Amino acid sequence: MSTPARRRLMRDFKRLQEDPPTGVSGAPTDNNIMIWNAVIFGPHDTPFEDGTFKLTVEFTEEYPNKPPTVRFASKMFHPNVYADGGICLDILQNRWSPTYDVSAILTSIQSLLSDPNPNSPANSMAAQLYKENRREYEKRVKACVEQSFID
């Protein structure tokens, strides 16, 4: 059955394949177009460099009028990522615009890795270390990077 959400997700997928942004990839799971798996590569010149972080993206029939739920499946240490992998990012909540597509979501999360917002922390420890002890922060992040090779 085709619904506007499903039609739109097919188009999102097509665009992601034809015009893939650097450092991110994503595709629907085999049997359900409403659930996607995605990968974000850690941006260069950040402690996340070389990491391959897996995410799940869950859409509802209200997409694109409402944002999908995006979670890191890989272990993350980041000021704006909750322990359960949930992401605190304005465009995934109250500043969502229906003009965003999967490509825009993934690239926004990628830039969140480079530019954390420690003032709205989801992981207070990560936020504190990011502000006060950058070295320890980077050490913890690197541990996640290494973990991401194994996952």
Added chain:
Amino acid sequence: MADENIEPDQSMDKKYYEDSNVNQDDLILQQSKNIEKEISDSIMLVGDKEEIMVLEQQYIGDEVYKGKVKDLARKYSSLRRTRPDGNCFFRSFGFALLESLYHNQSNYESFRIIAEKSKDKLLELGFQKFTLEDFHDQFMEVVNLIGKPDTTEDTLFEVFNNKDYSDYVVVYLRLIASGQLQQDADFYQNFIEGNRTVFEFCRQEVEPMFKESDHIHIIALSTALDVGVRVRYMDRGDSTEAIAHDFPEDKAPQIHLLYRPGHYDILYPL
């Protein structure tokens, strides 16, 4: 230290640590979902036409409002409520406009051309082609219904109560309003509160669904589509009538809306 020999309660500490990192966003989202569901279960996106005097029952014992309902009844025969989901202005505007075009086909063709061309303007402003087209296509599908011989008033009513179409119409109208604000950014900048650019304002307050509308949204949308809107304000103000504001100022009203604090419905003149 007095507490030296007391085992610190590890489990409590751990729990506290976890609680402070509970995914608050999920909790807030869940709560707002529940509220939304309550509203969507009880109020249609666009309701049936009702006698204007039904408003009086809502304001028993409230002389200020009752007086204003009486005043409205001298000018309007009926009203049509819309769901209070933050999209009520755009949805009311969309429905009232298409309904008025249905009854007055001579204006239809010129509006259809404006609607068709609106996409080019938005592309010039840098909106992403791929997502914009999706909304424009769906919007035009609804607009084109007006010109079809088998379309009835019921068709419009059904389409606007079908979320798939109705919400796409709302999104596209939001994009049109956003485009107008950005195109005349120098002018609109003066009306934007807080330290925000017009572009930021559009991204935060105009384009996202479920964000409530203010004067600036109404001015932008009515100007962009060249459609006159008269809004009747029913509030606690001293006046004995529900004061009218026309947008854009010099344009004869083609559609009429009723504003009560926080919400817009559709009005039908006598």
